Amino acid sequence: ESEFFEGRELEILALGRSIGTGEKEITAEVIEVKNFDELKERQKEVKGKIVFFSRPHDMGTVNTFQGYGDAVNQRSQGAIEAAKFGAVGVLIRSVTTKHDNVPHTGSMNNYVDSLPEIPAASLGFLDADFLSDALKKDSILKLKMKLNCKTLPDILSYNVIADYKGTEKSDEIIVVAGHFDSWDAGCGAHDDGGGCIQAFEVLDLFKRLSIKPKRTIRCIFYINEENGVKGGIEYGNYADTTREKHIAAIESDRGVFTPVGFAVTSDSLTLIKLQNWLPILEYAGIEWIKAGGSGVDISQIKNTQALIGFVPDDQRYFDLHHSANDVFEEVHPREMELGAAAIAVMAFLLSEEL
Ligand SMILES: [Zn+2]
Incomplete structure (x- = not known):
């Protein structure tokens, strides 16, 4: 009025x-x-x-x-x-x-x-x-x-998990992860469908190239990252009680743009070790590895040696984030695949060298 x-x-x-x-x-x-x-x-x-x-x-x-x-x-x-x-x-x-x-x-x-x-x-x-x-x-x-939104009661839902079994230490786990819930205005292509695809692509790359890692590479599509992190918390609880040993985890949840670096939460000796791998990761476009926050979901896993956030170029992410702009057409396949390659190389090094 x-x-x-x-x-x-x-x-x-x-x-x-x-x-x-x-x-x-x-x-x-x-x-x-x-x-x-x-x-x-x-x-x-x-x-x-x-x-x-x-x-x-x-x-x-x-x-x-x-x-x-x-x-x-x-x-x-x-x-x-x-x-x-x-x-x-x-x-x-x-x-x-x-x-x-x-x-x-x-x-x-x-x-x-x-x-x-x-x-x-x-x-x-x-x-x-x-x-x-x-x-x-x-x-x-x-x-x-006028808003017609409402919050419905919680219902049972699931994380989706796929293992690529390790040949020597199959109970030692390297997690690669994204989350597959999203806000509904768009379709969550960058946040975080693309991150899930990258995590899954790691397993597919290993399979297609007949790479047999010593440790188990575990792909997790987390549920409910956007609205309470219940999937992450539940998996964290599982990791606390299982006899499996979680060595490291990588999360991709900052959009699937051109790879830039990895942000690592670990002790300083582990960080230096990871930084020594940079010449190999540079093949996949990774420019730096430094201390920093990893990701909301994997940070629920305690007692790992390293929690790692995949960091792409972030200049366009918030153009799309949580809006009707976050659609498949905004994902550049080559940029997404480069990220998958970077995460795959990192996962392999974590499995074989950490
Ligand atoms: Zn997200």
Whole structure:
């Protein structure tokens, strides 16, 4: 409702775990803030309004995962922070590096028992710009917000696991992994269907080339990475109790773009050992191996010697991530295959040399 913008529709997408608005719509004024500090400063203005968190992914940050991390708390925690001051709904600017109008979703933290549950959605980047400009012209405009999303009860589901048996130490495991759940706006081609294909491709490459590793190479398609990591946690519990020994794990969950490096969580001697393999991995386009976080799913496995995240060029990942842009057409087969080759070489070295 606005003197100037009556009838203008905005492109939105519900955030994961948001409640819906039921049959009715929410109609409310909007307060735009950049972050939680500003929300707190202006808390007296929040009651009964929709809070619009408009902070963009900082395009000045070279590492896009860093930029994403700096902006994403408005998605994960915005509805909870806004509810503290009596907001009736939340909109966020999509956390994206692409300035189109496709909204990007992702999980919210669980609602807090002591606070009202309010619905939350992301806006397409261009519509976030529009709303920001519109509020400057008409600060008392009202938005109607309707979300038909709901969270259904959990049902039984599974990780999918395939082993390529080791010839000498078959109870010693090298995991190669992706996750095969995804947000539903696209088809999860980069996040993380492609990562699953790369993990599976490792087994297929070994088979086609008749490579017989000493240790067992285990491909895991994890379930529920996006909405609670239940598959990862369950496999971590299994790894704790099995007599199998988990030597190392590699996860591909940063898009299937051109390979760049491997981020390793290990002790320093193991890291140096892996770094000595770089001349071999350079054949598959790997430029560096350094200390860093591995991946959400494999990091649930304790007591490995090395947890390794496959790192491709990340400049386009957040154009697609968690949105309708994440489709097969965006996957470049050659880039994906190069990544599979890099992971296969790393898996072989881990099996034979670690
Ligand atoms: Zn993912």
